[in-house]
Amino acid sequence: MGRPPCCDKVGVKKGPWTPEEDIILVSYIQEHGPGNWRSVPTNTGLLRCSKSCRLRWTNYLRPGIKRGNFTDHEERMIIHLQALLGNRWAAIASYLPQRTDNDIKNYWNTHLKKKLKKLQTGVDGNNRDGFSGSQKISKGQWERRLQTDIHMARKALCEALSLEHPSDLSDLKASNGSYNSCMRPIQTSTYASSTENISRLLQGWMKNSPKSSKTTSETTQNSSNNNIVSPEALESLFGDVSQSVSHDETVNFSQEISSFQFESKPILGSEEAPLSLLEKWLLDEGAQEHEEDDLMEASLRDTAELF
DNA sequence: AAGGGACTCAACCGCTTCGAA
DNA sequence: GTTCGAAGCGGTTGAGTCCCT
Secondary structure, eight states: OOOOOSOOSTTOOOSSOOHHHHHHHHHHHHHHOSOOTTHHHHHHOOSSOHHHHHHHIIIIISTTOOOSOOOHHHHHHHHHHHHHHOSOHHHHHTTSTTSOHHHHHHHIIIIIHHHHHHHHHHHHTTOOSTTOSTTSOOHHHHHHHHHHHHHHHHHHHHHHHHTOOTHHHHHHHHTTTSSOSSSOOOOHHHHHHHHHHHHHHHHHHHHHOOSOTHHHHHHHOOOOOOOOBOHHHHHHHHTHHHHHSOHHHHHTOOOOOOSOOOOTTTTOGGGOBOSHHHHHHHHOTTTTHHHHHHHHHHHHHHHHHTO
C-alpha cells in the first residue's frame, strides 16, 4: 500500500548546499522541470532528501526570486496581509511573487515584529494586553475593520471582473494549468534560458568566489514580475465572493503578465490572479487615500498590539 | 585586535493535507 | 474506507556575520 519511501535517512546530507549541488539541481530541473521531488535525489545522485531539494529550489534557486532589502511597499503589504491572513506565509508570499514565504517569514520575525512592537510602545505606552486600555481597539472594532477590508477586497474584485476580457478564458484552458501565471501557454524557452542563466552564474560564481552560496543566490535574482495571487489567498480575502465567481473568471482578472512563467509557488498556474488590483486596494495611496491610510494605520496599530 | 552579544537567514523539523494504492 | 507516502507549510534552530565595547 502507499508509495515507496521518499528517501532513506541513511546517507542523506544535511546543512548548507554547495555550489556544485546547486548546479546539479538546477540542471536537473532545467531538463525535467520541477515537481516529482521524490525522484530528484535518485536521478541526480544528490545526497539530499527530496524535501531538501524542493526547499532549496523554492527558496533559493528558483528564478524570479528577489533578494535583499524589502521595499516600503513590500513591507506595508506584508504588515497588512499579516493582519488579514495571520501567519499564513505562503498565502502572503503569493501576493509578493518575488519573495519566498521563508523570506517573508524571516523578515517578519526579525524586522517587522520589532518595528511594530516599537510602534506600539511608542503610540501606546506599555499596555500589552490586546484588548484593554483607552487607546486600544476592541475586538469588535477589529472585526469591523476586517469586514471593511473584506468589503474593499470585494469591491476591487468586482471592478476587476468587470474589466475582464473573455478571450483570456480560452488561453487559460489552453495553458493546461502549468507554469503559467496568467493563462498563457507555457513558454519553455523562457524557463530554459532562465535556468541556463542560473547555471552560468553559478559557474561564474564558482570561478570568482569559492565561498558561501549567498553570493550565488544574489546573482540568480532577476527582475521578473509575477503579479499573481494564489487561490487560497484570494479565498482568504474574498471568502464567499470567490464562490460566487467562476474559477476562470477569478483567475483572469489581471492585466499584467509576467515574463517568467514559473512554477514553484505551486503552480500558481491555472489558479492565479495578478496582483495589480489587490495592490491597488491594499496600497494605492492615491485612489482611496484616506480610507486606505486609516485602514493601514489601524492594521499597524492592531498588529502591534499583538506583541 | 579580540571578545562577545545581536542579528540574519538558510535549512531543518514536525505537523497537516492531499492523493495514490 | 483505510493506509501511507509525497508535498506543502509554519515554527524553530544554528552557523555565519555584523557591530559594539
